């Protein structure tokens with residue numbers, strides 16, 4: 001389908017209003033109320049206040065067996081997180097400070 005700079009171009013097909021994606025190089029038409037499959041919009045959300053646990057990394061370089069394979073945590077630089085399903089993973093301390101509050 002030929003790209004078009006026209007936004008909100010619409011067409012009714014069998015009772016469903018189809019919207020043409022407003023991005024110049026995109027050919028998608030999608031049902032009104034949905035997003036373009038190639039240009040999905042960012043939607044505001046917030047992490048649920050689910051309690052997880054963390055600890056200091058062990059002295060030296062600690063190998064953490066994560067769901068995505070072995071990773072390392074460095075003492076003084078990383079924490080080790082224990083997630084809601086028992087999974088463990090390293091996290092940089094500055095990322096922890098920006099995304100978690102310590103409860104106890």
Ligand SMILES: [Zn+2]
Pocket residue numbers: 021022023026027028036037038039
């Ligand atoms: Zn698009």
